Amino acid sequence: MEQEMTDIEAQSQILAEQESPAIFKKANRPVTLKFENVVYKIRTKKGGMLKKNSKSEEKIILKGVTGMVLPGEILAMLGPSGSGKTTLLTALGGRLSGRLEGSITYNGKPFSNAMKRNTGFVTQDDVLYPHLTVMETLVFTALLRLPKSIKKEEKIIHAENVITQLGLTKCKNSIIGGMFLRGVSGGERKRVSIGQEMLINPSLLLLDEPTSGLDSTTAQRIVSTLWELANGGRTVVMTIHQPSSRLFYMFHKVLLLSEGNPVYFGKGAEAMDYFASIGYAPSVAMNPSDFLLDLANGVSPDDSRENPVIIKQALVLVVAFLSGLLWWQSDVTHLQDQIGLLFFYAGFWGFFPLFQAIFTFPQERMMLEKERSSGMYRLSSYFMAKTVGDLPMELVLPAVFVTITYWMAGLKPTAGNFLDTLFSLLLSVLVSQGLGLALGALVMDQKSATILGSVIMLSFLLAGGYYVQHVPVFIAWIKYFSISQYTYKLLLGSQYKPSDTYPCPARGGTCLVGDFPSIKLVGLDGQAISVVALTIMLLLYRLFAYMALMRIGVTRN
Numbered sequence: 001m002e003q004e005m006t007d008i009e010a011q012s013q014i015l016a017e018q019e020s021p022a023i024f025k026k027a028n029r030p031v032t033l034k035f036e037n038v039v040y041k042i043r044t045k046k047g048g049m050l051k052k053n054s055k056s057e058e059k060i061i062l063k064g065v066t067g068m069v070l071p072g073e074i075l076a077m078l079g080p081s082g083s084g085k086t087t088l089l090t091a092l093g094g095r096l097s098g099r100l101e102g103s104i105t106y107n108g109k110p111f112s113n114a115m116k117r118n119t120g121f122v123t124q125d126d127v128l129y130p131h132l133t134v135m136e137t138l139v140f141t142a143l144l145r146l147p148k149s150i151k152k153e154e155k156i157i158h159a160e161n162v163i164t165q166l167g168l169t170k171c172k173n174s175i176i177g178g179m180f181l182r183g184v185s186g187g188e189r190k191r192v193s194i195g196q197e198m199l200i201n202p203s204l205l206l207l208d209e210p211t212s213g214l215d216s217t218t219a220q221r222i223v224s225t226l227w228e229l230a231n232g233g234r235t236v237v238m239t240i241h242q243p244s245s246r247l248f249y250m251f252h253k254v255l256l257l258s259e260g261n262p263v264y265f266g267k268g269a270e271a272m273d274y275f276a277s278i279g280y281a282p283s284v285a286m287n288p289s290d291f292l293l294d295l296a297n298g299v300s301p302d303d304s305r306e307n308p309v310i311i312k313q314a315l316v317l318v319v320a321f322l323s324g325l326l327w328w329q330s331d332v333t334h335l336q337d338q339i340g341l342l343f344f345y346a347g348f349w350g351f352f353p354l355f356q357a358i359f360t361f362p363q364e365r366m367m368l369e370k371e372r373s374s375g376m377y378r379l380s381s382y383f384m385a386k387t388v389g390d391l392p393m394e395l396v397l398p399a400v401f402v403t404i405t406y407w408m409a410g411l412k413p414t415a416g417n418f419l420d421t422l423f424s425l426l427l428s429v430l431v432s433q434g435l436g437l438a439l440g441a442l443v444m445d446q447k448s449a450t451i452l453g454s455v456i457m458l459s460f461l462l463a464g465g466y467y468v469q470h471v472p473v474f475i476a477w478i479k480y481f482s483i484s485q486y487t488y489k490l491l492l493g494s495q496y497k498p499s500d501t502y503p504c505p506a507r508g509g510t511c512l513v514g515d516f517p518s519i520k521l522v523g524l525d526g527q528a529i530s531v532v533a534l535t536i537m538l539l540l541y542r543l544f545a546y547m548a549l550m551r552i553g554v555t556r557n
């Protein structure tokens with residue numbers, strides 16, 4: 001009964017198509033193809049089939065591939081040879097037997113006989129009779145594939161229409177040809193294969209490397225034809241090896257596979273931006289498909305993801321040793337120098353973590369938008385991972401820096417003083433980092449956030465109490481927001497007590513450290529207030545960053 005119904009459906013579909021060429025007709029039953037977490041495993045014999053008693057082992061060909069193609073879209077599956085493109089295409093065409101896991105649905109339903117009739121599958125090798133002409137081949141196919149209810153003459157008209165629409169009129173009377181028989185060109189052969197499928201006007205068209213072995217102009221013509229077909233409401237999925245840039249931008253969606261793993265699924269036009277957002281950008285302009293294939297082959301455009309960390313570490317070490325040498329064993333007789341070092345700590349470790357953190361969110365904006373829109377994770381999880389995950393590493397560098405410079409510069413050689421200095425600096429690093437995160441998340445543009453960050457940190461530094469002693473009242477309030485001022489105060493407190501003295505021959509021998517001009521303005525009291533102020537900033541900046549991120553991705557949820 002069900003069979004009867006589907007036959008009737010198929011016949012009425014065909015009848016409905018008779019007035020105009022199949023290729024121009026809209027798809028009759030548009031198909032939304034959805035594949036979720038597709039895994040395909042096979043068992044292979046160790047040492048090959050010839051080896052007796054050899055154990056079999058499992059090979060995973062597809063490792064959880066997910067995607068969706070809507071009517072009117074072309075999905076191109078790219079990847080190196082052996083990455084699983086044909087296997088996935090075969091699975092999508094309902095032709096793969098064996099251990100297939102995950103789900104593949106067509107308008108929400110599994111593959112069925114009706115869907116089979118609505119699917120065209122063009123294999124990589126064009127299996128055609130070499131002695132038949134183009135016209136004969138398509139008429140032959142029409143006679144066999146179109147329902148009996150359609151008259152022979154109508155089937156011939158159908159074949160002719162497909163010939164016209166696929167641009168095969170010029171060669172319709174040429175023989176297909178083969179290995180020993182010169183016939184139509186490779187591009188024409190491919191179009192004949194596509195034409196065979198188009199006769200039944202499928203709403204889902206799957207093609208395995210339809211452009212392989214063709215020059216770029218012919219390949220372009222084939223993809224243009226597919227584009228027209230998709231435009232008519234069909235869902236087109238194809239595998240392709242290395243499309244030119246021109247072709248690449250004709251695909252609505254791209255799936256990049258590497259050893260069965262999905263590396264990218266999304267709009268073709270957004271692929272480059274996506275990889276740039278996660279730190280993989282080509283150093284020179286290049287064909288996107290070349291770039292994507294390099295990535296899928298494990299070839300990074302440069303080592304840009306690793307280098308910044310090594311440059312970063314080297315920079316900090318160089319500055320640490322340089323500072324250690326410049327301030328080599330400076331003691332309290334050179335109080336100005338020692339204070340200069342403490343203020344340098346506050347300045348360097350104000351700017352450095354700020355600029356590291358400023359890039360965190362703008363760099364990941366695209367990915368965050370995409371993944372948040374599809375509800376892949378909670379914002380809080382992402383935020384925690386981003387702000388807490390790297391924390392140990394972020395604190396190791398300033399700790400190493402202080403350890404090197406502290407002992408080289410001859411600051412107070414007691415564990416207590418050293419730990420106080422270290423604590424003050426690490427607290428300051430966390431606050432500056434928070435400010436950077438907040439600015440990045442608020443502005444979401446690296447350049448603007450960097451300019452804004454520089455202006456803010458510079459104002460903090462100038463209002464820090466070291467450079468300007470007589471700050472006018474109307475601008476003196478900046479110091480209450482200045483990370484540098486609180487850090488400087490804590491660092492001074494880690495080294496000096498109000499009762500400490502230093503030699504000052506001009507003023508009669510010894511003077512109180514607390515009266516030294518660069519210290520007097522900031523003062524050695526109120527250390528606890530500085531800790532509280534920095535702790536409040538630490539929490540507030542992170543809260544601002546989180547709130548700013550809440551805007552992202554929610555609009556499309």
Ligand SMILES: Nc1ncnc2c1ncn2[C@@H]1O[C@H](COP(=O)(O)OP(=O)(O)OP(=O)(O)O)[C@@H](O)[C@H]1O
Binds near residue numbers: 061082085086
């Ligand atoms: N039935 C099978 N038995 C053994 N290996 C298989 C089988 N089917 C697929 N493979 C292996 O799975 C991997 C993916 O094959 P597939 O043909 O899908 O790759 P592809 O990306 O289409 O490659 P190409 O671009 O070269 O056509 C290959 O390593 C292939 O050898």
